Amino acid sequence: MASDADTAGAWVTVDASTRRRILAHTPEMMVVEVEFQPGGVGAEHAHPHLQSSYVKSGSFTYTIAGVARTISEGEGVVVPSNACHSAETATGGSLIDVFTPAREDFLPA
Template identity: 30%
Template sequence: MPFVDYNSGKIVKIWEGISGTIAHSDQATYCRFTIKDGIILPVHSHVHEQWCHVLEGELEFNIDGEKKLLTAGMSAYIPSWTPHSAVALTECKVLDCFTPVREDFRELEKNAGL
């Protein structure tokens, strides 16, 4: 699987207002998500390291108490188990990369479209 076409992949709903296409390697999960305007991602943490890169829109991140407004071309790095949250100030398009693989996302993919 050296190439991925996110334009033709199955759309997976992650949370209310957050959906997109997902790909997995043996070590990582890579996602292209749309986050609807006004969506609040509540404080959470997970074993996965996460990179979130904003392609379009304005996304206010809070990572372990440090807030930053991310716009197109900016990224956030979230270490494993670090509490984080975000608010979409506009509709956003983001690329998220997680390591290790998000097995919970694999399960969401299996159930998408049922």
């Protein structure tokens, strides 16, 4: 089944140091690229989606359910559904996040 997005979507500004774009999605899964400037922070939050994050570039400290882990280019983590988590980067970098099901709140209105 083809995705709903044949090409990458437009960049969306999350905050002053972070932006994201949907690379592909179906109702069951979504692939998102997230770019962080040095010092960027993904504030602590939780959502019902299972999430996998792959570090495309840079280095990130992920805190998942109170446990911190630093991951670098080529490494990844899995965030369980409803787990409180955050990410921060001193270096800046890019993540590829995969969500299941798709993050409907990321879709354009």
